[in-house]
Amino acid sequence: MTMTENRPSTDVRCWRCDQRLFSQTSRERGTCRPCFQVLTDMTAQISLDYSPKQLVKAAHALATGRVEYFGDTPDRRAYARILSSNYTVTYVTTLTGCSCPSPVRCYHSAALRIADLAPVR
Numbered sequence: 001m002t003m004t005e006n007r008p009s010t011d012v013r014c015w016r017c018d019q020r021l022f023s024q025t026s027r028e029r030g031t032c033r034p035c036f037q038v039l040t041d042m043t044a045q046i047s048l049d050y051s052p053k054q055l056v057k058a059a060h061a062l063a064t065g066r067v068e069y070f071g072d073t074p075d076r077r078a079y080a081r082i083l084s085s086n087y088t089v090t091y092v093t094t095l096t097g098c099s100c101p102s103p104v105r106c107y108h109s110a111a112l113r114i115a116d117l118a119p120v121r
């Protein structure tokens with residue numbers, strides 16, 4: 001029995017290097033193996049600021065392509081639109097804040113911080 005996830009597509013790609021993922025483990029992680037190591041290192045760097053659950057959600061948001069950067073500035077990675085996990089609401093997130101109603105530090109900004117620490121070539 002598996003929960004059906006409301007994914008926009010079954011084509012799962014690595015959040016960081018965009019290669020297609022085939023193994024079940026990689027697909028669940030949302031990263032290829034080398035990038036998973038990077039992701040692990042980067043999440044460790046911000047792990048004091050977020051709960052383990054939030055870090056997993058942040059990685060998942062990146063993995064499922066729910067993080068969309070906008071703006072043309074050199075630090076464009078500091079601003080993004082992040083689609084909520086049920087694909088219904090878009091939040092505007094910065095490295096330090098977010099438009100979502102979460103009263104505490106949310107995983108959206110965690111996703112942005114992880115991506116900021118692990119730039120894509």
Ligand SMILES: [Zn+2]
Binds near residue numbers: 014032
């Ligand atoms: Zn990768």
Ligand SMILES: [Zn+2]
Binds near residue numbers: 098106107109
């Ligand atoms: Zn948020």
